[in-house]
Amino acid sequence: MKRLAVVGAGRMAHIRTQAFLETQRVMLCGVAARRLSSAQAFAYQYGCDTCFDEFRRLSSCAPDVVLVETPHLVQEDVVRWALETGAHVLIGGSPANSAGEARRIAERAAAQGSIVEAGYEARYKAVWESARRRLHSGEIGTLIAVRAVALFAADPASWYYDQTNSGGMPLTHMTYAFLNPLRGLLGHPLHVSAFANRKKHTGPGLVREETCVAGLLFPDEVLCTLTAGYVRSGPADEDAAWQVIFLGTGGELHVFPSDEGPGSLQVHSGGKVTQEVFTGDKPFLAQAQCFLDAIDGTGSCRNAPAEFVADVMIAEAVAASAASHRTIAIGLP
Ligand SMILES: NC(=O)c1ccc[n+]([C@@H]2O[C@H](COP(=O)([O-])OP(=O)(O)OC[C@H]3O[C@@H](n4cnc5c(N)ncnc54)[C@H](OP(=O)(O)O)[C@@H]3O)[C@@H](O)[C@H]2O)c1
Incomplete structure (x- = not known):
């Protein structure tokens, strides 16, 4: 079981957390949102009681996987932090606000062997x-x-x-x-x-x-x-x-x-x-499965870094x- 931390508690966080849990290959270890009440309401639904209003405090949960589901401005800080913890990162939407930042994410992930995937589930x-x-x-x-x-x-x-x-x-x-x-x-x-x-x-x-x-x-x-x-x-x-x-x-x-x-x-x-x-x-489930397979080295993602840099x-x-x-x-x- 991989330890999943979720940053953001909105619409897409629910959809992708449910998809991850449906794989039965992750357990939810913590949730952070802008407001503590929002993180708590989210976590409660999935039987988790570790919640924060500051995403960096999720480091204490030692996540293997971080799901990022926030507005894009804050997302860049979240992704940088998630990679610093050594986690694999699924970014719910566009990976970054600029191609330069998307490239930096790709380079950082490659250097440390982290899987990073952008959330475009169409593929x-x-x-x-x-x-x-x-x-x-x-x-x-x-x-x-x-x-x-x-x-x-x-x-x-x-x-x-x-x-x-x-x-x-x-x-x-x-x-x-x-x-x-x-x-x-x-x-x-x-x-x-x-x-x-x-x-x-x-x-x-x-x-x-x-x-x-x-x-x-x-x-x-x-x-x-x-x-x-x-x-x-x-x-x-x-x-x-x-x-x-x-x-x-x-x-x-x-x-x-x-x-x-x-x-x-x-x-x-x-x-x-x-x-x-x-x-x-069930595209979100298929994406979550592929992402976990990529971490295990038994598969690969369809929006890997070279692809998401091109999108940006x-x-x-x-x-x-x-x-x-x-x-x-x-x-x-
Ligand atoms: N099909 C798709 O793939 C698809 C479709 C739509 C959107 N997206 C993408 O999904 C992602 C999330 O979108 P959404 O519609 O779910 O957004 P949303 O419903 O507006 O939720 C945003 C969440 O981010 C949290 N947040 C804001 N600032 C934060 C901070 N500093 N630290 C931690 N959490 C913070 C908010 O916390 P509070 O609850 O406390 O306010 C909220 O829970 C975006 O990247 C978007 O582009 C993807």
């Missing part, structure tokens, strides 16, 4: 795995273009909307939806040209790119537009606000990855539509392009 999701198989099998012919939409109704009072606390919408949201899984399918993008605006919540300190349209050029001249942002209104039709359409020379693949559900896809080819639904998929680099390029109205060449990580 563990059956819907994306099926999309990969179908694209590679040539079911829709040669890939021409991709059109993606990822709209999430963020709370303007939350840290997600705060530029400093989140690191910005491209880093917090676009990396996850859908730069990370698209890179897994299409490779490393070569150029980005992006535009962004702010229309709904525009107060001081709020995210610069509330809504962003990024045009990306992937290898083999695959063209992609990704519209992503924090404004989502109208009917609660998740598929319309959260979809990726692949256009091929012989058909289309429509992927509805779903933010919280299992997702589905459709293949439109030769006048026929084939549908696949992924009921029962691309988010930076998207923001830089939107700010400067220039096309930016994205170097390899």
Whole structure:
């Protein structure tokens, strides 16, 4: 049994702690949050009574694994501390607020043999795995273009909307939806040209790119537009606000990855539509299992450091392009 310490006690901390406990390969040894009451309420649910309002005090629990589920500004300190304790670290979202810091995390982890994984669970999701198989099998012919939409109704009072606390919408949201899984399918993008605006919540300190349209050029001249942002209104039709359409020379693949559900896809080819639904998929459990396998040396993670450095680099390029109205060449990580 590995000793798991959790920093943060919000929505994602619950989801990933439950996934870790479901593996039956960890025991919860301590929880820290900004407020002690929050850490206590969280820990109580999982039968743990070691709680702090200062994450460094979790060192006294001697964790093997630290799960980091905090706003991104504080996350960098938490990850540095977790690596200093010698622990393996699963970072719930983007690994760092800058590519430079992501590289430092990667170097530190490599030097001491710690596993570090970023929390993008899409690469563990059956819907994306099926999309990969179908694209590679040539079911829709040669890939021409991709059109993606990822709209999430963020709370303007939350840290997600705060530029400093989140690191910005491209880093917090676009990396996850859908730069990370698209890179897994299409490779490393070569150029980005992006535009962004702010229309709904525009107060001081709020995210610069509330809504962003990024045009990306992937290898083999695959063209992609990704519209992503924090404004989502109208009917609660998740598929319309959260979809990726692949256009091929012989058909289309429509992927509805779903933010919280299992997702589905459709293949439109030769006048026929084939549908696949992924009921029962458990991507957070699969990711937790892979992470623990990597620690044991029996497997490997899908968002290992070289991958997550690339995700942050691309988010930076998207923001830089939107700010400067220039096309930016994205170097390899
Ligand atoms: N599917 C996905 O993979 C996915 C989806 C959404 C978000 N995310 C990522 O998940 C992570 C967590 O997001 P969330 O939505 O769960 O956030 P959240 O619900 O707002 O929770 C944040 C938690 O961080 C704690 N916290 C804040 N400052 C702290 C500090 N200095 N020390 C210790 N704890 C501190 C807060 O403590 P209090 O409770 O005391 O305030 C709170 O419990 C982020 O990295 C986000 O990008 C991933």
